[in-house]
Amino acid sequence: MTQIQSTFAARAPSGEGGMSSLSIKRLGLSLSTFFAISYVICILGYLLMPDFPVKHEALSLFLPGFKLLSWQSYFLGLIESFAWGWYIAAVFAPLYNFFGRRGAH
Secondary structure (H helix, E strand, O other), X not given: OOHHHHHHHHHXXXXXXXXXXXXXXXXXXXXXXXXXXXXXXXXXHHHHOOOOOOOHHHHHHHOOOOOOOOHHHHHHHHXXXXXXXHHHHHHHHHHHHHHHHHHHO
């Protein structure tokens, strides 16, 4: 067995046909960080290439109160981006765990 296979085997859920549950905390932190980094990259793209054909104004669809661009709006968008990750994790992880348990039986 290769080292990669043994690493995955050590992390695999125990029991036949078992399924590991999704951690809301781990998913929330992962998604929130991903959305915050993506938001910062988008804002930097707007500042460095304002004539780029991507409409950065679309951020206001997902981030209530966001307007291009002031410091207050920047931080509001950053906080809301982070909050979206936690919202998705809080809804998705329990659903995934519920249907995973039901499908395993």
